[in-house]
Amino acid sequence: MSAEASSARNTLALAVRDAAITALIAFGLLLPLIGFLTVTDIRNELILTTRGPLLFAFVGIAGFGRLFYSLSIEPWLRRRALRPATPSGEMTWPRWFAKWAALFAGVIVSLTALIFVGRTLYLIRALVLEPGAGPAFNLMASVLLTAFFVGLAFILLRGGDKGLQTVSRLTMPAGAGFLIVYPILIVIAVGFGASVKWIDNFGIQILIYVMLGWGLNIVVGLAGLLDLGYVAFYAVGAYSYALLAKEFGLSFWILLPLAGVLASFWGILLGFPVLRLRGDYLAIVTLAFGEIIRLVLINWVDLTSGYAGISGIPRPTFFGVPFNANDDGFASVFGLEFTPIYRTIFLYYLILALAFLTAFVTVRLRRLPVGRAWEALREDEIACRSLGINTTNTKLTAFGIGAMFAGFAGSFFAARQGFISPDSFTFLESASILAIVVLGGMGSQIGVACAAIVMIGGTEIMRELDFLKRIFGETFDPTQYRMLLFGFAMVLIMVVRPRGLISSRSPSVFLKERKNIGSDLVKEGHG
Amino acid sequence: MEVFLQQLINGITLGSIYGLIAIGYTMVFGIIGMVNFAHGDVFMVSSFIALIVFLILTSWLGVTSVALALLIVLVVAMIFTSLVNWTIERLAYRPLRGSFRLAPLISAIGMSIFLSNFVQVSQGPRNKSTPPMIQGEFVLFTKNDYAVTLSFKQLIIWGVTAVLLVCFWYLVAKTKLGRAQRACEQDQKMAALVGVDVDRTISMTFVIAAALAAVAGTMYLMYYGVVSFADGFVPGVKAFTAAVLGGIGSLPGAVIGGIIIGLIETMWSSYFSIDYKDVAAFSVLVITLIFMPQGLFGRPDVEKV
Incomplete structure (x- = not known):
């Protein structure tokens, strides 16, 4: 006692x-x-x-x-x-953590689902009471959202391994489906006028980063080459679209692949000298290349007009039909009333298609010899060479393909903004994209997408948090803190989960059955 | 010729500052094999600390002797910056020892973003400029109406750097701590077996690195009279270049590399184009890493299975 x-x-x-x-x-x-x-x-x-x-x-x-x-x-x-060590097969802590996280998310999602069920019932009642006046579209959206949330809640609440497996099997199609209907749901939910913000700031902005994350994932996540200058290729894509479209009046659809080719060319060009370097040295050299390209963009005023940037970049057209209020514009051709939202929705689907293309190409490449060579290179370069893999070609293809997607994203970015300047291509941007890849779990496509949603969506949401002003006073500006939190999150995730949010790996080639490899078994040779 | 001499003086001054930061990179890389990406921002934080201490001394405590004020600023900035770097190592790098190789680098990048934004949020995004602390200069000679001068500020920087390097050399070469440090650099496991406290030695390495960065930060503040939250990145990369050029892991190499980088930068600015001076420094980094990764005084890195 x-x-x-x-x-x-x-x-x-x-x-x-x-x-x-x-x-x-x-x-x-x-x-x-x-x-x-x-x-x-x-x-x-x-x-x-x-x-x-x-x-x-x-x-x-x-x-x-x-x-x-x-x-x-x-x-x-x-x-x-x-506590006595858990025998294999029982829950080790990440899985245990995932189970509770799933349960927690399940509770929240089911509460949301309840709200939507209520709303649906309310809408049905309104439709029954006054037929004709009923907002039928509204009801449909509500039903869809209800089904989505109820299903998600069901899966999450089942918890445990089975639930997790279901989630991981369903995440891809469910996520893709949600992304496809997202603009429609938003337009129905908040109307034409207010939806620009939600589709542009949240949808397009996040998808650009998802695409960049997936592109960098090829270099960092699959091939294990830490690239701190990825934004340079994004800049090459953006500037090549901007300059060629302005000077020669070429269309977006010709310049999009051309921008990819040019960026890829630069990727290979810059990849060549750094082939012999590994790990941190490679990271620093790519950083230096990125900075050199940015400094050249700033100082070569004749070509790029320096800090002032390039404005008045032609916007993409709907296969030749421009989005404007003229008679030959998109709205008149299709007999619709003119609003700027059509362009936004079109851009949304464009970047969605580009992002899907990136994901699709990556998934397919992983099964080809070159993809397997990337992953082997990541695990152990010396073993790779002893097996007769041509490491030069393997690294260059990773650099080239990664840069190509950055070039696509860059030309889309220039077309969407209509204005670009070197300020958009700083080292911080490279670090943000790298953070997304690392936080998501290197090599995991879903992880990268989730990290992009959390990091970019999170920083966008900070713009919306007006209630914080009421707590901390009028001068409080939450957006100031976004990079602070970004850096903090990077350190925190590295310390707590150095392998990122989704750390298990699912092999591209397997015997009999596909098994996820836990993070404790994954160890890279040289990074 | 006059211009060349003047640029030589300026370049050595700038190079001394780079060299002091570079020692931090080279020591940390030597002992735990990581590029401490946040070191440039630690340097920036130290010059903010120096600025604040200087303002307290001059405007509140009414210290009128500039020499005394500078000495106190130097010591206080060294203490506080060391504390900052010690904490960073404890929180952000130590838990990652034994993790995969890129983890500490990524954590350090996060820390670098955190530090610069912390200073931006807590002290405001505007440049902070002080009135010149020390004025006056020696005119060495005048030719064709061009006076080659050596200002007192530059003289102080040279002196402080030289004195500190001697102290620092003594610390590493002659003391128990220095011996422990060199032992850890060669083989941590073996060092631990013969009774060296590896964790403590690594912590001390970060403390020394920060103290030298704080000296550089104070000198930078005194020399330019202006600091901003964004001032960590570019000097950080240049100092890293210096460390690589001198051969990473080699201490005299870091200082000599720093002076070479300083000279390249000033000469480039005066003979070619000031716009591209950073491009020149970055190109030196790329060329060194590609063609001479072991640097001037480094040991070649042997690849092992």
Whole structure:
């Protein structure tokens, strides 16, 4: 009894000590940059102000967070470690985690489903009570969404292995189906006027990054070559579309493949010298190449007009029919009323098709000898060479094909924006795309798509969080914090799950049955 | 000739700053084999800390002697930056030891983004400029109305760099910590077996790297009189270039590489085009890594199964 009590007291004392140390370190870390603020005053001189309360709030959070960790999470982790080892086949922690995550998601999704069921019933009632006036389309969308959410909730709530397998089997078709009907659902849900934001900012923006992520996934995820200058090829695609379309008036449909070819050419050109390098050196050299291309774009003013960028880039046409209010425009040709939303929807389906093309090509290539050689190269380069694989060709094809998709995405980007400048192609952009690939789990297509949705969708949603202004005051701008959170998430995911969200690998070639390979069995040779 | 001499002086000054940062890269790479991508941003954070300490000293405590103020700024910035880098190693890199090879690099890229955005959010996105701390210069000689000068600022940077390099060389070559460090560089497992605390040695490496970066940060602030949250990336990459050029893992190599990069940059700016000076530095990086990956003083890297 007394021994137990004293050990409990000891635990508490230790926890308090740790918390005090953590608070002290946090104080030291935050004192200069949070405790003081440098402001330029009216006379253009730098003066200092203090931010005591903010500093102590952060220090308090760190201290109490540490106290909470050592009193509740740490004993729990220790108890779990003491538990007898699970025999193989039982749940190890990622699967266990996935089960609970699935359950949690299931609860949320079923609540959403309930809301939609209610809405559907309400709409049916409205339709029954006043036939004719009933919004039939509205009802249809509502039914579709209800079915989607009920199905998802059902799958998720089943939990366990079976549920997970069902989810992984259904994710692809369900996700693809949802992406295809997404603009229609949005238009029905919020009407023509308000849907531009949802389709453009969320749909197109996310899909561009999904496509770039999938393209980079070939280089980083499959071939294991860490490329920090991927955005350079995106820039090559964008500038080649912009310049050729403006100077020679070529159509989007000719320039799209041409941009891919040019970007791919640059990929191979830059790939050649770096063939001998591995791992971090390769990363740094590609970074340097990316920066050199950006600096050239900035300084070669005659060609690119430098920082000012290129504006008035021709927009893509619907197979020759432009999207404008003229008589030969899309709306008049098809007898519709003119709204700008048609172009947005068209662009959405265009990028969706391009993204699907990327995914399809990747999946097919993985089964071909070249794809298998990529993955073998990722696992062990020396073994690869001993087996007689031509590593030069393998690396160059990875670079070339990855760059080609970046070129496609780049020319789409230029066509969608109508304006490009070197600011869109900074190192931060490369890092964001890399973060998406890494966070999603290198090599996993679904993982990359999910990571793009979370990271890009998350940052877009931050623009919408007006209620935070009510809490933190009018000057609070949530978008400021997006890169901060981005960097933080990168570190956090690396520390917690270094293999990314989806870390298991499913082999392209298998004997008898396809089995997922757990992340603990996957180990790369040289990266 | 006059222009050349002047650029030589400027280049050595700039190169000293790069060299101090480069030592951080080269030490960390030597001991745990990772490119500490966030090191450039640690340098940037240190110059912000230096700025704040300088403002506290001059505008609140009323320190009038610039020399005294600079000395205090240097010491305080070194302490705080070391704490920052120590924490970064503990939180972002140590859990990843033994993970796959690219994990620490990616974590470091995340940390670099985090640091620069943290400074942007907490101190504002605008450039912070201070009035010149030290003025005055020696005119070495005048020819055709072109005065070749050596400013006091440059002299201080040369002096501080030289003194610190001597201290640092003593630390690595003569002390117990330095010996432990060299042992860990060669073989961590073996070092642990003979009683070297590997974790502590690695932590100390990060602390020393940060202290040198803080010196560079303070000198940078004093030399240019302006800092911004985005100032970490480009000097970071250039310092990394210096480390690679000198042979990564080699300490004198880092300093010499830094001076070479500084000279290339200033000479390029004055004889060719200032717009492309960063392109020149990046090209040196690419050319070195491709044709001479072991650098000037490095050991060749042997590939093993």
